Amino acid sequence: MSKPAAEPKFGFSPIPVIDISDPESKQAIVKACEDFGFFKVINHGVSSELVSVLEQEAVKFFSLPKSEKTQLAGYPFGYGSREIGRNGDVGWVEYLLMNANLDFGSMITDGLGIKQRDTLSKLVSDSNTDSMFRLNHYPPCPLINKNTNGGKNVIGFGEHTDPQIISVLRSNNTSGLQICLTDTSWISVLTNGRFKSVKHRVLANSRKSRVSMIYFAGPSLTQRIAPLTCLIDNEEESLYEEFTWSEYKNSADNSRLSDNRLQQFKKEPVNDS
Ligand SMILES: O=C(O)CCC(=O)C(=O)O
Numbered sequence: 001m002s003k004p005a006a007e008p009k010f011g012f013s014p015i016p017v018i019d020i021s022d023p024e025s026k027q028a029i030v031k032a033c034e035d036f037g038f039f040k041v042i043n044h045g046v047s048s049e050l051v052s053v054l055e056q057e058a059v060k061f062f063s064l065p066k067s068e069k070t071q072l073a074g075y076p077f078g079y080g081s082r083e084i085g086r087n088g089d090v091g092w093v094e095y096l097l098m099n100a101n102l103d104f105g106s107m108i109t110d111g112l113g114i115k116q117r118d119t120l121s122k123l124v125s126d127s128n129t130d131s132m133f134r135l136n137h138y139p140p141c142p143l144i145n146k147n148t149n150g151g152k153n154v155i156g157f158g159e160h161t162d163p164q165i166i167s168v169l170r171s172n173n174t175s176g177l178q179i180c181l182t183d184t185s186w187i188s189v190l191t192n193g194r195f196k197s198v199k200h201r202v203l204a205n206s207r208k209s210r211v212s213m214i215y216f217a218g219p220s221l222t223q224r225i226a227p228l229t230c231l232i233d234n235e236e237e238s239l240y241e242e243f244t245w246s247e248y249k250n251s252a253d254n255s256r257l258s259d260n261r262l263q264q265f266k267k268e269p270v271n272d273s
């Protein structure tokens, strides 16, 4: 069971909304990645029928008896409940994590003005990428009650930055996702600090269930991770030591949800004095 959460230090501010049917949207995407690390997409061309079928299937799956769902329990892929990762993080959530593969990186590459059109998309679109699809279900939470916990928040999914390179999220109409606008400690290595990776969390709801679906795009395990050379100036130093995706994943596997997983790869600042 999750502990009642401390008062949020999460800020609120209008999130950029990007119409990706607009040819100018590529620049807006890059600006949103630099300023927030988060944006809402409209006119994305994914049919509402498809989305609602997927959502209904997710609801059907999570409505199955626990004994049937736990037959799919596994790590890293499979069904899980309450425990997030293997290092003691818990939340008011159950989920199903699957292996998956899509190509959508080229839009961001275009916006960054990278000539080789598919640089980023290649990273996350190989046939053997470490990409995944996650369904989350946050059932109504009876613990959010004035008598039992003073009406405090209950954490559905604790504060974290996503472990992969790009995340695409869709949720039903139940609110709960909060993004932290004041503390963006996770900084993308590939853009040498240019793009932000936003901290976020989900609060459980006392009456309604929340269902979310997220596609996490990642590269292949052997991929070397370093700033894209076309994005850094000649004199600009990389902020991070080089590492492979598999080295990063191994260290991420041993971290807690709120840890900064890139810290160990960060270069020591040079002291001029
Ligand atoms: O359920 C949500 O809306 C977000 C979940 C999330 O942040 C995650 O699965 O990484």
Ligand SMILES: [Fe+2]
Binding pocket: 160, 161, 162, 200
């Ligand atoms: Fe997340």
